[in-house]
Amino acid sequence: MQRIxxxxxxxxxxxxxxxxxxxxxxxxxxxNNPRVVISKEATKKRKVGIVTGGGSGHKPAFIGYCGKNMVxxxxxxxxxxxxxxxxxxxxxxxxxxxxxxxxxxxxYAGDNMNVKMxxxxxxxxxxxxxxxxxxxxxxxxxxADRTKRRGVAGEIFMxxxxxxxxxxxxxxxxxxxxxxxxxxHTRSVGVGLSPCTIPANGKPNFTIEEGTMEFxxxxxxxxxxxxxxxxxxxxxxxxxxxxxxEDKPFKAGSEVAVLVSGLGATPVMEQYIFFExxxxxxxxxxxxxxxxxxxxxxTSLEMNGVTLTIxxxxxxxxxxxxxxxxxxxxxxxxRR
Amino acid sequence: MQRIxxxxxxxxxxxxxxxxxxxxxxxxxxxNNPRVVISKEATKKRKVGIVTGGGSGHKPAFIGYCGKNMVxxxxxxxxxxxxxxxxxxxxxxxxxxxxxxxxxxxxYAGDNMNVKMxxxxxxxxxxxxxxxxxxxxxxxxxxADRTKRRGVAGEIFMxxxxxxxxxxxxxxxxxxxxxxxxxxHTRSVGVGLSPCTIPANGKPNFTIEEGTMEFxxxxxxxxxxxxxxxxxxxxxxxxxxxxxxEDKPFKAGSEVAVLVSGLGATPVMEQYIFFExxxxxxxxxxxxxxxxxxxxxxTSLEMNGVTLTIxxxxxxxxxxxxxxxxxxxxxxxxRR
Numbered sequence: 001m002q003r004i005x006x007x008x009x010x011x012x013x014x015x016x017x018x019x020x021x022x023x024x025x026x027x028x029x030x031x032n033n034p035r036v037v038i039s040k041e042a043t044k045k046r047k048v049g050i051v052t053g054g055g056s057g058h059k060p061a062f063i064g065y066c067g068k069n070m071v072x073x074x075x076x077x078x079x080x081x082x083x084x085x086x087x088x089x090x091x092x093x094x095x096x097x098x099x100x101x102x103x104x105x106x107x108y109a110g111d112n113m114n115v116k117m118x119x120x121x122x123x124x125x126x127x128x129x130x131x132x133x134x135x136x137x138x139x140x141x142x143x144a145d146r147t148k149r150r151g152v153a154g155e156i157f158m159x160x161x162x163x164x165x166x167x168x169x170x171x172x173x174x175x176x177x178x179x180x181x182x183x184x185h186t187r188s189v190g191v192g193l194s195p196c197t198i199p200a201n202g203k204p205n206f207t208i209e210e211g212t213m214e215f216x217x218x219x220x221x222x223x224x225x226x227x228x229x230x231x232x233x234x235x236x237x238x239x240x241x242x243x244x245x246e247d248k249p250f251k252a253g254s255e256v257a258v259l260v261s262g263l264g265a266t267p268v269m270e271q272y273i274f275f276e277x278x279x280x281x282x283x284x285x286x287x288x289x290x291x292x293x294x295x296x297x298x299t300s301l302e303m304n305g306v307t308l309t310i311x312x313x314x315x316x317x318x319x320x321x322x323x324x325x326x327x328x329x330x331x332x333x334x335r336r
Numbered sequence: 337m338q339r340i341x342x343x344x345x346x347x348x349x350x351x352x353x354x355x356x357x358x359x360x361x362x363x364x365x366x367x368n369n370p371r372v373v374i375s376k377e378a379t380k381k382r383k384v385g386i387v388t389g390g391g392s393g394h395k396p397a398f399i400g401y402c403g404k405n406m407v408x409x410x411x412x413x414x415x416x417x418x419x420x421x422x423x424x425x426x427x428x429x430x431x432x433x434x435x436x437x438x439x440x441x442x443x444y445a446g447d448n449m450n451v452k453m454x455x456x457x458x459x460x461x462x463x464x465x466x467x468x469x470x471x472x473x474x475x476x477x478x479x480a481d482r483t484k485r486r487g488v489a490g491e492i493f494m495x496x497x498x499x500x501x502x503x504x505x506x507x508x509x510x511x512x513x514x515x516x517x518x519x520x521h522t523r524s525v526g527v528g529l530s531p532c533t534i535p536a537n538g539k540p541n542f543t544i545e546e547g548t549m550e551f552x553x554x555x556x557x558x559x560x561x562x563x564x565x566x567x568x569x570x571x572x573x574x575x576x577x578x579x580x581x582e583d584k585p586f587k588a589g590s591e592v593a594v595l596v597s598g599l600g601a602t603p604v605m606e607q608y609i610f611f612e613x614x615x616x617x618x619x620x621x622x623x624x625x626x627x628x629x630x631x632x633x634x635t636s637l638e639m640n641g642v643t644l645t646i647x648x649x650x651x652x653x654x655x656x657x658x659x660x661x662x663x664x665x666x667x668x669x670x671r672r
Contacts, residue, residue: 002529005606005609011605015609017612018608021615022628059605060604193338193339232341232342236340266340267635269351269392270341272352272358273340273350274354301603304338331669
């Protein structure tokens with residue numbers, strides 16, 4: 001296992017120390033809970049608090065989206081494991097200013113359970129918490145079972161929209177409605193070309209044969225819907241775009257935001273090659289790309305592979321997407 | 337070879353199409369030379385033009401630093417190969433506004449030759465071009481032979497400083513002096529944990545044995561100064577920091593910018609673990625970190641490994657480092 005670590009059982013602690021030191025202008029670690037990261041902007045003005053949380057190993061997700069006009073506090077889990085209920089609760093407490101907290105997270109059993117427990121604790125403190133549960137991964141369950149689907153890179157759009165809305169001074173219900181709209185308008189799918197290794201395990205807990213790809217893979221190596229011969233970028237883009245477009249469905253004339261993310265070890269060069277193929281397919285179908293993101297936005301340690309996420313936009317979502325944001329994972333100036 | 341490409345001989349063309357489509361608000365590809373990328377800000381106001389260039393496969397370098405307040409035009413080479421003299425020349429022509437062009441590039445034989453030829457062509461057009469040649473890699477030659485050293489991730493600081501200075505309205509000589517100062521104040525070293533594969537070759541052209549690391553590796557897999565047993569992040573940081581500090585030397589009381597970059601397949605989590613160890617060592621020696629960057633800033637396809645770059649700052653360099661910048665590889669708001 002070729003890794004740059006000190007102790008395989010302390011990678012999250014060690015990473016958080018470096019993260020806080022590097023980004024001390026943007027975030028701080030909660031002094032009472034080393035598994036909660038808080039934006040330095042979180043309570044600078046009175047607004048709805050935006051919280052998320054999830055397992056580690058997906059950087060920039062989740063802590064990399066903590067900062068100005070995006071996420072206010074993040075509960076941090078072990079590698080590929082849910083944060084504790086206590087960490088979600090502490091995150092709620094850190095950012096609540098009496099306007100309530102929007103907890104925007106992904107649909108995984110551990111996260112669902114721990115968020116629920118944290119909300120019960122918050123209720124005792126009269127902190128109002130409402131949730132949006134991301135379920136953008138079309139490969140993780142049939143459309144009829146959409147509530148069973150996992151949240152993947154579409155969460156980034158959910159945070160971007162929720163964070164922007166809160167920064168504009170919206171109420172908790174308005175923030176929740178916008179974040180829910182964002183994820184309802186979003187679909188994703190991923191393809192894996194090589195597995196990854198949890199440091200404490202020391203070897204991959206799944207395999208992808210050379211010359212094949214796992215179509216529909218999850219962010220923790222959850223099996224996809226099929227194993228296929230490794231295709232060209234064009235072939236991958238065609239099948240992935242088809243799945244995503246048909247599921248929603250996205251229609252001619254609509255405007256979308258597109259996010260292509262590498263899974264960790266994918267050269268960024270290849271992500272642009274893949275994006276170009278996706279963009280040509282969308283163009284052919286009359287779907288207009290309003291804004292695009294290509295890069296390592298939501299990874300799975302050193303997995304090789306790529307995810308495609310598309311969100312249909314309306315005027316409200318465009319305004320949110322365009323807002324200036326400053327985080328480790330995404331910084332953009334206000335749109336000119 | 338697990339890759340997301342269409343044709344291994346056309347990866348650079350295909351990548352550039354996707355890059356231009358994604359970042360059309362920041363850059364355009366020269367209509368007469370598809371291997372020149374030009375910032376949309378390049379000629380918005382009259383100033384010295386900033387040009388660089390180099391082989392592909394290092395994304396964000398080089399085109400990822402083309403944009404507002406950084407690089408104005410980039411000559412793009414094949415994977416790990418110098419751009420042509422014609423491409424450097426076309427880049428000069430695209431950004432010259434009569435105030436001259438600063439060509440800030442890395443010390444490689446092909447680039448040196450092609451920049452020299454391009455400058456001869458430019459001279460015939462009365463375009464004044466001056467150069468700074470980055471040589472920040474301490475492992476690539478002895479200090480007595482500093483002019484033989486390669487340029488690596490320190491080039492990012494050179495572009496940041498040169499770009500900022502030009503944006504402030506400085507003359508060509510002032511821009512060159514500032515960029516030269518930036519690289520003279522900068523030292524880097526890299527460690528490789530796994531090799532990478534040029535798509536057209538289909539297999540790595542060097543090997544790194546499991547359990548070992550190549551200390552002092554170059555951005556194209558150039559051999560380092562020693563092969564060692566793979567150490568902990570702390571051990572790697574100690575040896576790399578020592579080499580960098582002693583070479584300049586950086587002294588107690590100085591302020592520095594630190595850049596830690598993954599080489600492509602290194603989980604960002606590990607880069608923060610490594611950064612924390614570096615930061616502790618600098619602190620012990622009384623060296624103060626003014627600004628830090630951690631992430632995949634200068635890669636080598638899917639190589640696993642990490643580079644450390646440190647630049648000593650004075651007031652002029654700090655002002656340049658703090659300037660707002662908007663590129664694919666680095667976007668930062670003006671310092672608050």
